Every structure is written in C-alpha cells, then in structure tokens.
Amino acid sequence: MTDTLQRAPGALTGLKVIDLTQMLAGPFCTMMLGDQGATVIKIEPLDGEPTRLFGPFAADDQLKSFGGYFQSVNRNKLSVALDLKHAQGREVFLRLVQEADVVVENFRAGVMDRLGIGYETLAATNRKLVYAALRGFGDPRSGASPYVDWPAFDVVAQAMGGIIGITGPDADTPLKIGPGVGDLVPAMMSAFAILAAVRHADKTGEGQFVDLAMYDSMLALCERIIYQHSYAGQVPGPEGNGHPLLCPFGLFPASDGWVTIACPRENFWLLLTEIMGQPELGRDPRYGSNEARTARKGEVVALVSEWSARRSKAEIQSLLGGRVPFGPVNTVADILADPHVAARSMVAEVDHPGSAHRYSIANSPIRMSKTFSGVQTRSPLTGEHTDAVLAEAGYKPSDIETLRAACAIA
Template sequence: MSGSLSHLRVLDLSRVLAGPWASQILGDLGADVIKVERPQTGDDTRSWGPPFFQGDDGSAEISAYFLSANRNKQSLAIDLTHPEGQKLIRRLVAESDVVLENFKVGGLKRYGLDCESLQRINPKLIYCSITGFGQDGPYSNRPGYDFLIQAMGGLMSITGHPDGEPGSGPMKVGVALTDIMTGLYATIGVLAALTHRDRTGEGQHVETALLDVQVACLANQAMNYLTTGKAPARMGNAHPNIVPYEDFPTADGNMVLTVGNDLQFARLCEVLGNPEWAIDERFATNRARVANRKELIPKLRQATVMRSTREWVDVLESAGVPCGPVNTIDQVFDDPQVVAREMCQKIAHPNLGMVPTVANPIKLKLTPVEYRRAPPLLGEQSAQILHRIIGLSEQEIEALRASHVIS
C-alpha cells in the first residue's frame, strides 16, 4: 500500500452514510479501514434495495446503496452487545489510530466503547463521533436522518419551485447531501486531529453533527439572511445573487446558463442577437439584473427557444458563455469529460466479479487513490483481521464464531 494514509488504521463502527462516507475517503487515501458490523444483518444499507449488484453465478449480492460508500474496507462482524465482542474491539483499538462512530449520544458508553474509555487504552487515539444534533444541546438525544436535517436545517425551504407556481413547496435534494457533507467534514476533522497528534502525541475527540453541517453549508443563503434579517425564499433554479443563472427552455429541452459577470452577459446578448441588452441600464450590471430579473428573464426565454440545446451549447461555449445541458445520470456517465476523468471504475471481488464504483474525485500525483478492495460481503475478513492484528489462533476464532460473538 502506497497511499498517503497507508500508515494508519481506522476502526469504523459507523453505518448508513455519513460515517461510511468518511471512512471510504480515508480508505481511498490508503488507510487500513476495518468496518465493524452486526453479525447476520450488518450495515442497514446492505438491505436498502433494489437495486442489488449480483455476481455472475448469483451466489452473492450487495445493494447498490451499500456499494456507494464501502469500498477499500474489510468487514469484521462482531456482536458489540456481547462482552467478548467488546473485548475484541478494545484489543483492536490498541492497534488503531482512528475510531469512527455514529451511535446516539452515549450509546457506546454502556459497552465501555466511548471515547474516554478507549483513550485510556490508547491515549493517541483519534475518536470521531457523528450524530444528528451534536453531543450537547436540547436535541442531542434525538436520532438524526438526512431528510429530517434537510428540513430542519433550512435547505428544503430554499429548494423547489416558488410559492404560487405549479408544483411549489419544499423539496429535498436528490441525494442525501447532508450526510455526504457531514462525512466530508468528519474526514477533515480527523485529518486535522492526526496532524495535531503528529506534533504533540495527543489523541482527541472529533465531533460533527448533521444539523451543524447543514447550517454551515447554507453558505451565501445564510449570509443573505444574516445581513438583511429576511429569510430567503424558494426560487426554483434561479440564483438569489446572480442573474442570469438558471435553466432556460430550448427547442428540444432545457439548458443552464451560469453567467457570472458582466462581460459574459455581453457575450450572451451578442449570441442571442440582442446586443442592446448589455448596455440597457436595467441589465448592464449584475446588480441591475438582479433588481430587474422579472423583465430580463422572459426576454431571454423567448430567445433560447429558437435553437436546440446542442446548438446553443456549441455556439455559447465558443463565445465564452458558461452553459450546459441538463443531463440525466446515464448521460453523465457517457459524457466525454466524465469518461476522460475516469469517474467510473471497476474493482475485482472474489464472489461478485468486477464491481462498478464511482471514482474518488481527489487527484494526487505522488500518492494516487487506489481501488484496492470492492465493498466486502458481511464478515468477509473477520477471521483474517483477528488473526493479523491481534494474533488470534484459528481455534480461538472458531470458538468465537460458535458462540455467535463473530460471524
């Protein structure tokens, strides 16, 4: 292993998406990631389907959802409610650098697997906790789910058609974006804590919460509110601070215009055959266009319906106007840029054959991401992990399996 983090071992006690997303990134960067799962059932997302990816002979299958967040990991199936299972985790912690968990607040304390208990075993341990609402505050004991947090954290209030339009109402994003962003923040926190440990030898508790992350990622919309006292409203695909920056109809579908400055707007007007708009005081500057969007947008829409999406994209790109089609996901993976960037990879699995995966977007020249392991079957590496890391014999492992401590 030659990845940037190949000197590190991560014990991943998390499940579903935010935690597994973080541990997958760490695994992609070279860390030895051990995914701890419940015997018999495993991570909840193993059953979240269809669709399922099935091996050629039909002897094994894994849900597409599980495949999305669990490559470059090994599966160790241990019953954490069993005292012997807890002992195994403590022995693994002594040989690990990072523990990642997303249990409810205090959920692991009853098993002696909380941060304070495990750092007594390994003072250099980085212990990362992901929760819905944080370790403190009035909501700290509530479970958190992405859809719920998108609603409570304000994202759904600014996503969807405006009130009064057909289909209006709050709308969630099409993927569990808050979970994914929380996984990214958790990864950053772990890397920061590891850097601190490299300098001081100290481990620490890293904590991130879905609600905190969602509030932080309101970005300019949060600042729009904090600077004006007025809560932003849903605007469909329009942008609150930039015009034109939304979707427009074409002769055969839709395209997106993302005009970021006045020079780009002047080029757009030239291509559309209306150069006078660029010097009209109502539209000449972005500030004026934002104030007068109700007058400008219908004019643009009347012009864009005159050609096909492909024709507009070709001519606008040549003129230096940012634009593009509204692709379906099959079109995304056929896009020549996506193909050139090798964003679809395949990994060999002993039971499933070649398993597809979406590539990690981080490009490192000296220590590139490697797709070493396909997402594992439940307990696929239990025996070898216990033998390799804590030296259990074959007889000891079989005894644990007979007692249903592991599978």
C-alpha cells in the same frame, strides 16, 4: 498492521481506521479515508450492517450479500464481524483499538458509553486515538442539543438545517435535494475534521474527540441565509432555478431539456448578448451591471429563456460552450456518455460476489500527482476479513475458532 488489501499506496497509507458506522453518512466518511489509502476495518454485527439489505441487486446475484447501495460506499474496506454486546467481542474490539489511529461511529449519543466502549474508555487505552462521532444533532460533550436523542436521516437534516427551506420552484413549494446531502456533506466535513485531528495527534501525541452534527453541517452549507438575515433582515425562501444575488444565473429551457447559464459578470453578459444576436441588451444601462440585472431579474430571465427555448441543448452548447459559463442538465445516460467522465476516470467497475458481471459505481473525484486515490477493491462480504485482521492483531487460529464458537465473532 499490514494492509491485507495489497493496494497501491495512497496519501493515507498506514492510517488505521476502525469503522463502526452504518447507513450513508458514516460509511461515506470512512470511504473517503479508504479511497486515499487508509486501512479501514469495518466492524459489523454478526449478520452484517443493515444496508446490506438495500438494493438494487444484480439480477443474477446468487448471494445477495449486498446491493448497489452498500457496494457504492463500502469499497476499499475490510469487514470484521463482531458482537459488541458480547464480552469477548468487546475485548477483541478494544484490542483492535489499541493499534488504531481513528475510530468512527454514528450511533445515537450514549450507545457506545452503554456498551462500555465510549470515548473516555478508548482514549484511556490509546492516548493518540482520534474518536469521531457523526450524529443527527451532535454529542453532548460538545454542546447538548435539545434534540440530542432524536433519530435523524438525510431528509431531517435537510429540513432543519435550512436547505429545503430555500429550494423549490416557488415560495410555496419547498423541495428536498435529490442526493442525500444531509448525509454526504456531514460525511465530508467529518473526514476533514478527522484528518485535522490526526495532524494534531501526529504533532502532539494527543488524540481528541471529533463531533459532527448533521444539522450543523447543513446550516454551514446554507451559510448564505445567515448573512442575508443578519445584513438585510431577509428570511430567504425557495429561490426557483435562479439566484437571489446574481443574474442571469440558473436554469434555462432548451427545446429538448434544460441548460444552465451563469453570466453575473459584465464581460460574460456582453458576450452572451452578442451570441444571442442582441448586442443592444449588453449596452442597455437597464442591464449594465449584475445589480441592475438582478433588480430586473424577471425581464432578463425571460429574454434569455426566449432565446434558449428555440434551440436544442447541443445547439446551445455549440454556441456557448467554452465561451460563457454554461452546462447542459445531464441525465445519468448523458453523464456516462460524456468524454469528460471517461477522461477523469469518474466511473469505476467492480466485481460483485454472487454475480458473473461487473458493475459501475462513482469513483473518487480527488486526483493527486504522487499518490493513488479512488476505488481499488469491491465492498467486502460480512466478516470476510475477520480471520486475517485478528491474526494480524496477534490472535492464534485456535483463539479465533474459540471466539467464533462463542458467537463473539463471525
């Protein structure tokens, strides 16, 4: 299929992805593929994916087809509106799958099977197809979790996978991570797994079922707690703003906010104490190794904090920046004003249908020397590309109108 977006070629140009996902995890996964040039055909219900209703909305948006949530993770995609419960809608879907490389869905286990378009059915029509499922607790094909029928969102995966249990200011106050890592990390792992399966399919001509559980992905992210328990018998809890194995390593107060300082290695520790004007601390055997400093973590953190608290973030940056591992704790305003962000093109501006203004979204962090990576087009309107995609699949204009009249497409 010709990429009707007419974009700059990316590393995945020519890869066709049928995207049945919604909310955050699945769309972020397919967004990553689209950012690298894959043709991502987003299959939506006739009235659009539910997150189109999520804000924030532009103040002058006359259409309200989608808000910032949807715009951020559905860029570089084509939208085809299909009713998968309609027999003719399923026929259209099956026809699209015949020419696809990848199908991605994040429904609850069994939904696609009940629609008659599950993995086995699709694999029978396209032997090379990579079928990826991203669910809260995985798919029974790979291992039947006792929670397989439980619905799951980011916060559920964060809680059950262990990350909330080790995050917080003290042992009695667990905290949810700010960004939706319970969605985003599984999305990234799914994108990696999909490309691994595509590589296998290219070599062997054989597709396969790719299964990612949000719970599993959080557990993999929290790998440290497993070996801490196995090697040392520990049950780690919230760790505050430090690190259980490294010191100094974490957040420290400034007069106008917070900064991060990480000096677990002796050369950095010696340099930090010199900059602090207390070189004797660098020579003190009580703090002479990371292990020794970790054993006296309270003392070390207090010494560094007492020094940092008397200085502004800018003052600390002028002293530590480029010399020891350091970074200010930035707000979004700080980030948008940071020359690094501009130099790395980490913010992209996109048009928004219904609004006279352009808006900013986060760009892809991936940079490649030969191929383009990142935002090229805004998120689509519901069914914006239905006619074009079906035409390229071989449907005549009269066929498309018949399907639309039957309410199989929009």
